[in-house]
Amino acid sequence: MPNSIKKRWRSIPFILFLILSIAMMATIAYFQWVFGVIFFVIMGVIVYYLLRYELNLYEEMEQYISTLSHRVKKVGDEALMEMPIGILLYNDEHQIEWSNHYLADVLNEETLIGRHLNTISDGMISLLKGESDHNKIILDGQIFHVHIKRDERLLYFFDITNQEEIERLYEEEKAVLAIIFLDNYDDVTQGMDDQTKSTINSKVISILNNWASKYGIFLKRTSSDRFIAVFNQLILTQLEKTKFDILDEVRELTTKQNVSLTLSIGIGSDSSNLPELGGLAQSSLELALGRGGDQVAIKSLNGKVKFYGGKTNPMEKRTRVRARVISHALREWVLASDKVFIMGHKAPDMDAIGAAIGILKVAEANNTEGYVVLNENDIDSGVQRLMAEVRLKGELWQRFISPEEALEIATDHSLLVVVDTHKPSMVIDQRLLNKLDNVVVVDHHRRGEEFIENPVMVYMEPYASSTSELVTELLEYQPKTLKIDMLESTALLAGIIVDTKSFTLRTGSRTFDAASYLRSHGADTVLVQRFLKEDLDQYIKRSKLIENSKIYKKGIAIAKAGADQTFGQVLIAQAADALLSMNNVIASFVISKRQDGKISISARSLGDVNVQIIMESLGGGGHLTNAATQIEGKTIDEVEQLLKDAIDDYLEGGKK
Numbered sequence: 001m002p003n004s005i006k007k008r009w010r011s012i013p014f015i016l017f018l019i020l021s022i023a024m025m026a027t028i029a030y031f032q033w034v035f036g037v038i039f040f041v042i043m044g045v046i047v048y049y050l051l052r053y054e055l056n057l058y059e060e061m062e063q064y065i066s067t068l069s070h071r072v073k074k075v076g077d078e079a080l081m082e083m084p085i086g087i088l089l090y091n092d093e094h095q096i097e098w099s100n101h102y103l104a105d106v107l108n109e110e111t112l113i114g115r116h117l118n119t120i121s122d123g124m125i126s127l128l129k130g131e132s133d134h135n136k137i138i139l140d141g142q143i144f145h146v147h148i149k150r151d152e153r154l155l156y157f158f159d160i161t162n163q164e165e166i167e168r169l170y171e172e173e174k175a176v177l178a179i180i181f182l183d184n185y186d187d188v189t190q191g192m193d194d195q196t197k198s199t200i201n202s203k204v205i206s207i208l209n210n211w212a213s214k215y216g217i218f219l220k221r222t223s224s225d226r227f228i229a230v231f232n233q234l235i236l237t238q239l240e241k242t243k244f245d246i247l248d249e250v251r252e253l254t255t256k257q258n259v260s261l262t263l264s265i266g267i268g269s270d271s272s273n274l275p276e277l278g279g280l281a282q283s284s285l286e287l288a289l290g291r292g293g294d295q296v297a298i299k300s301l302n303g304k305v306k307f308y309g310g311k312t313n314p315m316e317k318r319t320r321v322r323a324r325v326i327s328h329a330l331r332e333w334v335l336a337s338d339k340v341f342i343m344g345h346k347a348p349d350m351d352a353i354g355a356a357i358g359i360l361k362v363a364e365a366n367n368t369e370g371y372v373v374l375n376e377n378d379i380d381s382g383v384q385r386l387m388a389e390v391r392l393k394g395e396l397w398q399r400f401i402s403p404e405e406a407l408e409i410a411t412d413h414s415l416l417v418v419v420d421t422h423k424p425s426m427v428i429d430q431r432l433l434n435k436l437d438n439v440v441v442v443d444h445h446r447r448g449e450e451f452i453e454n455p456v457m458v459y460m461e462p463y464a465s466s467t468s469e470l471v472t473e474l475l476e477y478q479p480k481t482l483k484i485d486m487l488e489s490t491a492l493l494a495g496i497i498v499d500t501k502s503f504t505l506r507t508g509s510r511t512f513d514a515a516s517y518l519r520s521h522g523a524d525t526v527l528v529q530r531f532l533k534e535d536l537d538q539y540i541k542r543s544k545l546i547e548n549s550k551i552y553k554k555g556i557a558i559a560k561a562g563a564d565q566t567f568g569q570v571l572i573a574q575a576a577d578a579l580l581s582m583n584n585v586i587a588s589f590v591i592s593k594r595q596d597g598k599i600s601i602s603a604r605s606l607g608d609v610n611v612q613i614i615m616e617s618l619g620g621g622g623h624l625t626n627a628a629t630q631i632e633g634k635t636i637d638e639v640e641q642l643l644k645d646a647i648d649d650y651l652e653g654g655k656k
Contacts, residue, residue, distance in 0.1 A: 083102065085157065085158060086102050086156065086157030086158075087155070088154070088155040090153050091153065093116075094128070095115065095117070096114065096115050099111075099112045106157075107140055120139065121137045121139060127146060135148070142161045172233050172234035173232050174270065175232060175277060176231050176267060176268070176277070177228070177230060177268045177269075177277040177278055178228070178231070178267045178268075179226065179281045180227035181225060181265070181289070182204065203257075204253065205221070207246070207249050207250055207253060208246070215231065215239065216235060233269060236267070236269060236298070243308050243309075244308045247262070247263050247265075247309040250262060251263075262294035263294065264288040264294065264295060265284075265288065265296040265297070266282060266288055266296075267280075267284055267296065267297065268300075269298060276301070280301070283299055284297040284299040287299070287447055287449075290462070291446035291447050291462060292446055294309055295307055296309050323474065323477065326459045327473070327475075330362060330459075331479075333438065333457060334366045334415060335368065336415075337438065338369070339368070339369045339371065339411065340414070341372075341406050341417070342359045342363075342370065342416075343432060344419050344421065344428065345421035346426060347378050347380065347570075348383060348428070349382075349420075349495075350383060350498040351495035351496075351499045352421075352467070352495075353387075354494055354495030355420055355471045356372045356374075358474070358475055358488075358491075358492050359419060360372055360399055361482060361484055361488060362475065362478055365478045366479065371400070371401045371405075371406060371409075372399055373401060374387075374400050374402070375428055380568065380569075380570040381535065381570070382498075382531050382534075385530065385531045386491060387400075393487060396487070403428060403429035406432050410436060412437070415439075415440065416439045417440045417442060418440070418441050418442070418452060419442050419467050420444070420445075422441050422450075422451055422452055423450045423452075424450065424453075440456060442459045442460075442471060442474075443459075443460050443467055444462060444469070445462065445623065446462045447462070448616070448621045465499055465507055465508065466498075466500065468492045468493075468494075468496045469514045471492065472492050472496075473510070476517060484518075484522075485521075485522065486521075486522035486523065487527075489519075489522055489523040492514075493523040494531050494532070496514060496515055496518075497532070501577065503515075506625065506626075534574070538571055541571060545561055545567065545571070545572075546578055548560055549588075551585075552644060553647065555584060555585060555608070556585075556609065557579050557585045558588075558589045558590075558591065559576075559589070560592070561593065562636075563636050565592065565593065566594060566595050569594060569600055569602075569628075572594075575590045575602070576604040579604070580605070586606050586608045587609035587611060588603070589601055589602070591639055591640055591643065597632070598630040599631045599632075600628065600629070601620070601628060601643060602628045603615050603628060604625065604626055605624070607625055610624045611627040614627070614647060614650050617646045618642060
């Protein structure tokens with residue numbers, strides 16, 4: 001108000017009023033001096049009182065401004081020193097030049113002046129240099145957000161302890177949905193009498209109920225082999241710390257009863273939308289079952305998946321009925337296509353080539369053009385020997401084409417069959433994968449997080465020894481006009497022999513059935529041995545690689561190539577196989593740089609160590625007894641340390 005008054009009395013209209021008044025007074029005095037004198041007296045009185053009034057207003061205004069300035073200064077001083085926000089000034093040497101009382105009180109110090117920033121928090125210098133991912137530090141048990149003004153060398157500390165606590169409680173209380181599945185329940189209990197079945201049921205349910213009660217989980221059985229569990233994120237964290245030991249409890253119980261019954265659990269987390277949680281849980285369960293069961297898969301909203309368990313070899317669960325259904329479904333897709341392209345993984349091995357030739361025969365049996373996509377510059381010596389034999393058969397050889405040729409002749413009505421892999425990053429050419437909408441996946445590896453998007457059909461059986469075995473079974477249910485010659489059946493048999501290490505690993509009764517079928521169609525085991533022969537210099541290189549091996553932990557051997565040495569992927573794998581054959585070695589790992597600059601690790605085990613889980617923690621995958629990974633941007637020594645850390649984590653986790 002005083003400011004507005006001041007402006008009014010100092011305004012131009014008031015000055016004009018005085019000028020006009022004087023002019024009028026002069027005019028009147030000129031014509032009537034008596035009236036002029038009277039008017040002058042009256043105007044003098046008015047001006048006197050107006051001036052006096054204005055002076056009083058000025059004095060009041062000055063007093064008001066003085067009082068307000070004092071109050072503002074006092075409040076500013078008190079706010080700077082007493083408000084619950086830490087304020088700190090530092091110099092170029094990161095020493096504290098000044099801080100308010102609040103920050104000193106937080107640290108229980110009388111004064112912080114003269115101290116180095118590192119003395120109040122170890123992460124302060126990293127934070128100032130921008131090396132920290134966030135601007136949060138902990139001071140005397142309280143969490144502060146630090147606002148930095150580098151030009152002024154000024155720091156503000158905002159206490160966000162309560163906010164962080166609320167966020168933590170919110171995250172911990174988020175709902176988590178799990179679907180628990182009893183693997184192979186119907187098949188296992190089918191031949192049991194009612195008493196035995198009831199005993200197994202009651203013991204398994206008792207274990208699950210005790211587990212649920214221990215952790216505060218709501219558990220509800222929805223069918224004979226399926227349960228729904230509801231809990232929160234805090235409980236999930238506790239379960240992860242135990243590595244889901246409920247899997248071991250159920251497995252050990254059923255093993256004592258001579259029953260191969262295990263659990264698979266699919267968990268959906270990190271979403272407040274219940275239908276979305278249900279979808280994540282179902283997807284996780286399918287992923288766990290696709291990897292062979294007896295494990296837990298946890299999928300969050302961001303798409304990341306974590307796995308626990310899977311420490312045992314999966315029991316053979318596929319049936320001939322399923323093989324027949326898949327074979328007929330594949331035939332329908334082939335008949336509906338104008339061309340069929342078959343593509344394996346990069347640097348294809350005998351299994352990938354053998355399976356590709358088998359699918360080529362499916363296309364041929366159904367009178368559809370078929371082509372195997374192959375990069376001849378990216379095959380090992382064994383496959384080169386096989387391809388040398390293929391070249392002698394002109395009709396078969398003309399069915400092998402390059403990725404560029406495949407891209408050129410592929411149409412919207414073509415079918416792509418991917419064999420021996422399910423990862424887009426592993427196929428020979430992703431351009432062909434992206435171009436064709438109709439994609440079929442045939443693979444024997446445990447399903448990983450990375451998977452080909454929207455395939456029209458998937459035939460994944462981690463219980464099979466090889467993809468060649470799966471394809472051989474599919475061939476048995478194709479039209480009777482199918483004719484497999486000696487070389488084609490030999491290629492399929494070579495795939496089985498390579499992946500089973502001559503029928504010593506991952507070999508089931510169905511493996512021998514497939515081998516028998518191929519032998520009946522002329523598969524030549526002597527020719528297989530010719531394909532698998534190795535060069536003397538390769539043998540020497542492998543021996544030198546093994547020579548550098550050391551026992552890291554009991555029964556676990558690690559071989560590492562020199563920093564300037566490079567070896568092919570096949571030789572690295574062969575070295576791991578050879579190392580595993582040594583006395584008292586239960587698991588082997590071979591580390592070497594490849595020709596493409598990547599550091600490769602090949603891992604093998606006899607089943608006591610799950611090398612798949614160890615390799616998955618390093619970005620790879622595979623099987624329980626046979627796995628691998630490739631790492632970029634690291635040295636040999638750094639990769640070795642990563643491997644040792646992964647092995648330690650696996651062993652400390654109880655081999656789950």
